[in-house]
Amino acid sequence: MPAATPTPVPFQRFLDAHRDLVWRYLAGMVGAVDADDCFQETFLAALRAYPELRPGSNERAWVLTIAHRKALDHLRGRGRRAVPTDTVPDVPHHDPPPGEDAIWVRVRALPPKQRAALTLRYAGDLTHAEVALALGTSEEAARRSAHEGLKTLRAQEAAR
């Protein structure tokens, strides 16, 4: 097979390679309960756009960009459905759902940019450069968002 014309990778192999990463990212962003809906939408969008994915592209950053968009859509939708209350706790104090780490419940309470940067960096295991690619921002901005998020988490930790 000539190297000049790389054969496309069957989508099932792409799904196998990235499903754990996408699941982990979405569980970090929207929680394990809602992760499945976002997972289905993410891979459906990826399947539709798949023939346009150039061989040699950063597949992880590409699929996480899609997952990130789906997670934000989901969070916006949930925001619209939410019932306003008088008392807004600074720090969410409810117990994490079974199987979820308490720290990620607090990560999900951060502003969207910080939440996304931390989740991509630590749940998606992306480098800051890849986080920037997935968020469509500069690497410096991605670093800054992650840094701000960590600062807030550290402050919360110290106040406990």
Next chain:
Amino acid sequence: MTRPDDEDFPVPAPTLDRSAAAAAAARFAASAAASGAADLAYAQIDSPVGRLVAAATPVGLVTLSYEDFRGGLDAVLEELAAKVSPRIVAAPARLEQTRRELDEYFAGRRTHFDVPLDWSLSRDFTRRILQATAEIPFGATATYGAMATAAGNARASRAAGRALGSNPIPIIVPCHRVIGTSGRLTGYTGGIERKIKLLEIEGISLG
């Protein structure tokens, strides 16, 4: 160079429930195949002539490959991705009719196949040869010359042999029933032993 934000607050990765991710992926593949968002669905099917890889488009079964003879599952999928579409997912439910009919055939309870076929991988003369071959009844044989005649070119028996050698849907399009004049067995897509075995299953002995 270590940036402070890289190291000094190690956020643990969320607990990864691998089985949940795997189940979500399987649900995705099944629904993508059912809705037609995926162009191809595939499944591995075990049979007395070895493991097969079946693949279907929304039109019907487009290939049935002898997995070992075609270089393994990945090679089969890569060939399909190049020839048909890279939008291919594992969806055994979409291949259930094929699996059931093959099981019945190998158990001696089925003599013709009803599963819809997609002929798009063969063209012109080759397709006419294969479609004529699909009409050869269970337990009967025909010669390459007869197939060439059926496809409209009586003198093209050599070309008929080549067309049958490229049969993308063996067993179900029964190219094993096409033999040389005076019963001579020539090549088979999957190896000559498999051709003998399939003919034996159908009660044809070429001793």
